[in-house]
Amino acid sequence: xxxxxxxxKVLLKxxxxxxxxxxxxxxxxxxxxxIFDNMQDMKKLSDIVKKAxxxxxxxxxxLLKSHGIYAWGKDTMDAYVKLEALDFLFDCELKSMHLQRGxx
Numbered sequence: 711x712x713x714x715x716x717x718x719k720v721l722l723k724x725x726x727x728x729x730x731x732x733x734x735x736x737x738x739x740x741x742x743x744x745i746f747d748n749m750q751d752m753k754k755l756s757d758i759v760k761k762a763x764x765x766x767x768x769x770x771x772x773l774l775k776s777h778g779i780y781a782w783g784k785d786t787m788d789a790y791v792k793l794e795a796l797d798f799l800f801d802c803e804l805k806s807m808h809l810q811r812g813x814x
Contacts, residue, residue: 712800713745713773715807720745720773722799730795731770741770743796748774771796 712720720743728734728741744767749755755774762768771781771792779796783789 712804713775713777715804716745718745719743720800720803722803725799725802727795727799730791743771743773744768745773745775748777 722728722741722743723739724737726737728737728739731741734741744762746755746759746762759768759772762772771779773779779793779800781789781792781796783792
């Protein structure tokens with residue numbers, strides 16, 4: 711859902727759970743999760759994502775618009791923890807956006 715509401719990235723700021731990601735040891739940080747347009751041309755899509763990873767624009771995971779989350783880790787459990795952390799944080803952001811619009 712969040713990938714449909716935001717244009718090109720999700721900013722995650724000041725969450726304690728950001729410590730689930732490698733190299734983060736304080737909640738006083740901002741993590742940018744890019745959103746890529748989904749497409750049926752998998753070769754083109756993989757080239758776009760690969761270039762963004764190589765340029766350091768993707769560190770912890772990414773979203774495909776109207777599709778879902780991609781995350782990875784040093785092993786299956788680490789990838790699962792990161793995936794669950796992103797899912798929870800996106801849910802928090804969606805709820806925050808809802809509250810900011812005055813719909814309680």
